[in-house]
Amino acid sequence: MMADKLNVTPLHDRVIVKPAxxxxxxxxxxxxxxxxxxxxxxxxxxxxxxxxxxxxxxxKEGDTVLYGKYAGTEIQIDGNDYLIMRxxxxxxxx
Amino acid sequence: MMADKLNVTPLHDRVIVKPAxxxxxxxxxxxxxxxxxxxxxxxxxxxxxxxxxxxxxxxKEGDTVLYGKYAGTEIQIDGNDYLIMRxxxxxxxx
Amino acid sequence: MMADKLNVTPLHDRVIVKPAxxxxxxxxxxxxxxxxxxxxxxxxxxxxxxxxxxxxxxxKEGDTVLYGKYAGTEIQIDGNDYLIMRxxxxxxxx
Amino acid sequence: MMADKLNVTPLHDRVIVKPAxxxxxxxxxxxxxxxxxxxxxxxxxxxxxxxxxxxxxxxKEGDTVLYGKYAGTEIQIDGNDYLIMRxxxxxxxx
Amino acid sequence: MMADKLNVTPLHDRVIVKPAxxxxxxxxxxxxxxxxxxxxxxxxxxxxxxxxxxxxxxxKEGDTVLYGKYAGTEIQIDGNDYLIMRxxxxxxxx
Amino acid sequence: MMADKLNVTPLHDRVIVKPAxxxxxxxxxxxxxxxxxxxxxxxxxxxxxxxxxxxxxxxKEGDTVLYGKYAGTEIQIDGNDYLIMRxxxxxxxx
Amino acid sequence: MMADKLNVTPLHDRVIVKPAxxxxxxxxxxxxxxxxxxxxxxxxxxxxxxxxxxxxxxxKEGDTVLYGKYAGTEIQIDGNDYLIMRxxxxxxxx
Numbered sequence: 187m188m189a190d191k192l193n194v195t196p197l198h199d200r201v202i203v204k205p206a207x208x209x210x211x212x213x214x215x216x217x218x219x220x221x222x223x224x225x226x227x228x229x230x231x232x233x234x235x236x237x238x239x240x241x242x243x244x245x246k247e248g249d250t251v252l253y254g255k256y257a258g259t260e261i262q263i264d265g266n267d268y269l270i271m272r273x274x275x276x277x278x279x280x
Numbered sequence: 281m282m283a284d285k286l287n288v289t290p291l292h293d294r295v296i297v298k299p300a301x302x303x304x305x306x307x308x309x310x311x312x313x314x315x316x317x318x319x320x321x322x323x324x325x326x327x328x329x330x331x332x333x334x335x336x337x338x339x340k341e342g343d344t345v346l347y348g349k350y351a352g353t354e355i356q357i358d359g360n361d362y363l364i365m366r367x368x369x370x371x372x373x374x
Numbered sequence: 375m376m377a378d379k380l381n382v383t384p385l386h387d388r389v390i391v392k393p394a395x396x397x398x399x400x401x402x403x404x405x406x407x408x409x410x411x412x413x414x415x416x417x418x419x420x421x422x423x424x425x426x427x428x429x430x431x432x433x434k435e436g437d438t439v440l441y442g443k444y445a446g447t448e449i450q451i452d453g454n455d456y457l458i459m460r461x462x463x464x465x466x467x468x
Numbered sequence: 469m470m471a472d473k474l475n476v477t478p479l480h481d482r483v484i485v486k487p488a489x490x491x492x493x494x495x496x497x498x499x500x501x502x503x504x505x506x507x508x509x510x511x512x513x514x515x516x517x518x519x520x521x522x523x524x525x526x527x528k529e530g531d532t533v534l535y536g537k538y539a540g541t542e543i544q545i546d547g548n549d550y551l552i553m554r555x556x557x558x559x560x561x562x
Numbered sequence: 563m564m565a566d567k568l569n570v571t572p573l574h575d576r577v578i579v580k581p582a583x584x585x586x587x588x589x590x591x592x593x594x595x596x597x598x599x600x601x602x603x604x605x606x607x608x609x610x611x612x613x614x615x616x617x618x619x620x621x622k623e624g625d626t627v628l629y630g631k632y633a634g635t636e637i638q639i640d641g642n643d644y645l646i647m648r649x650x651x652x653x654x655x656x
Numbered sequence: 657m658m659a660d661k662l663n664v665t666p667l668h669d670r671v672i673v674k675p676a677x678x679x680x681x682x683x684x685x686x687x688x689x690x691x692x693x694x695x696x697x698x699x700x701x702x703x704x705x706x707x708x709x710x711x712x713x714x715x716k717e718g719d720t721v722l723y724g725k726y727a728g729t730e731i732q733i734d735g736n737d738y739l740i741m742r743x744x745x746x747x748x749x750x
Numbered sequence: 751m752m753a754d755k756l757n758v759t760p761l762h763d764r765v766i767v768k769p770a771x772x773x774x775x776x777x778x779x780x781x782x783x784x785x786x787x788x789x790x791x792x793x794x795x796x797x798x799x800x801x802x803x804x805x806x807x808x809x810k811e812g813d814t815v816l817y818g819k820y821a822g823t824e825i826q827i828d829g830n831d832y833l834i835m836r837x838x839x840x841x842x843x844x
Contacts, residue, residue, distance in 0.1 A: 193844065194816075194842050194843070194844045195842055195843045195844075196841065196842045197808060197809070197837075197840055197841060197842055197843065198808070198838075200841055200842060202842070233842075235842075239804075239805070259818060259819075259841065261791070261816060261841075270816070270841045270842060
């Protein structure tokens with residue numbers, strides 16, 4: 187689960203996340219609940235913006251994060267699907 | 281009713297809560313009202329974020345808390361169900 | 375109309391109120407209007423949170439208060455019904 | 469049109485108003501328009517809260533005030549009907 | 563088109579306006595558009611509140627003003643119809 | 657495309673705009689898209705308010721501006737149609 | 751993919767973007783996902799406003815940007831289609 191290096195700079199407090207495949211299981215044993223199988227709620231941060239004034243972004247490239255099921259906008263880079271979301275859509279670092 | 285130790289760090293003012301089984305009764309005699317039986321409104325804090333700027337989180341790991349019936353997002357870790365919510369969704373410490 | 379002593383600590387600006395029985399009449403002669411008979415709008419504060427930053431809570435344990443008909447969330451402790459609400463849902467002290 | 473003395477303390481910026489009878493006419497000749505006959509829009513302040521931080525309440529006990537037709541919550545004290553509203557619901561002093 | 567002298571004090575940033583008759587034409591030739599004929603959008607300020615903290619009211623008694631078609635609340639004083647509105651509902655002085 | 661001189665003073669951050677005829681073409685070749693033909697999105701500023709506290713208005717009399725299709729309120733002066741809108745409804749100066 | 755030089759000055763934090771043709775592929779291999787084919791989500795900044803007070807705009811003329819599928823208002827200049835949007839509608843620079 188390496189973070190991809192992207193040539194994309196998110197603006198302000200936005201973060202680009204590579205969603206994890208739906209069946210995967212982390213070392214801490216985290217499993218996505220059944221009702222979320224179609225669309226994973228876990229992913230890896232591949233790029234993070236500089237944050238807003240006086241509020242730098244907390245997550246960094248490589249962090250595995252949990253996010254709400256409907257968070258973000260889908261974009262596709264080099265044939266891979268990513269989500270671009272605000273950091274406030276990220277729930278936790280796992 | 282021990283708090284589980286999780287390898288998850290909530291962001292900002294988010295808190296991870298392990299919901300109590302619906303029928304349980306605390307030492308202070310608190311009972312969940314009938315209309316809430318399907319989904320408990322009481323649980324134990326298992327992880328709390330650092331809070332927002334100038335507003336550290338008040339609850340801490342191990343606290344038994346009351347929260348609104350529709351508070352939080354369900355996540356599953358090691359086969360257990362948790363809720364991740366903002367601290368403002370927590371009503372009281374019991 | 376004694377305030378019950380509860381083993382519950384409301385968070386922030388939340389207040390726990392024990393609703394008065396619907397037919398009761400206070401010493402100042404306050405009567406709940408007919409349209410509100412099913413659900414009393416008067417009660418006794420049994421626990422109050424510490425307030426928000428720079429805004430301590432005004433009501434205190436034992437105060438008889440008026441509150442909006444749909445204010446608060448019902449909780450049950452030791453077989454009694456309480457309401458937990460924000461202080462801003464309280465209209466007046468009687 | 470004397471202000472009643474009530475044993476009720478409104479919280480924050482709330483004000484208790486005794487609505488004037490619908491047909492009444494003030495010394496300045498103010499008449500409630502026809503479409504508002506069922507529910508008067510004029511009344512006398514009988515109690516005012518201390519105001520919000522840095523914003524003391526402007527109206528005082530005894531002021532005759534105009535307020536929006538749907539302003540406030542009805543309460544009944546000693547058999548009389550009152551309205552409890554925020555000061556921002558009061559339009560003018562007459 | 564003289565401003566009436568009213569014995570009413572608007573609160574905060576509220577303004578009392580006497581609507582102009584629908585067919586009237588000002589010296590600058592302003593005409594109310596057809597779709598607004600039933601309810602004039604022009605009137606004369608007859609009373610203005612003191613404004614909000616650090617924001618005194620700009621209009622003054624006697625100003626002819628334009629306002630949105632649905633601005634304000636109708637009140638009747640001495641048999642005349644007035645509108646009481648916030649200054650922010652006033653578009654321009656003509 | 658001369659700006660008309662109006663005897664109207666917009667309040668605060670409001671601006672009066674004379675909409676351009678729908679078919680017109682500016683020197684920079686700007687054409688209104690087909691879907692906006694019925695209601696032009698371009699016009700000339702004929703009067704601008706003083707702005708809000710610490711935020712003077714940017715546009716000035718004579719500027720040709722682009723604005724959203726549903727921006728502003730229609731008014732009629734001397735038989736001509738104008739729009740009165742907030743400066744924030746103006747998209748660009750052309 | 752040269753940025754056009756436009757004779758249009760966006761106000762405040764607005765930005766004019768020339769949308770990229772739907773099938774194009776950038777040097778970094780970014781492809782618009784299938785569901786967005788009708789309306790590209792990538793474009794080139796052709797003009798940027800000065801920003802809001804204390805918040806200068808981050809993007810500059812010539813930047814290739816990603817933006818939400820429904821961002822902005824369509825305008826047509828010299829026969830070309832552009833979008834004018836707030837900078838907050840821009841997700842990332844690619």
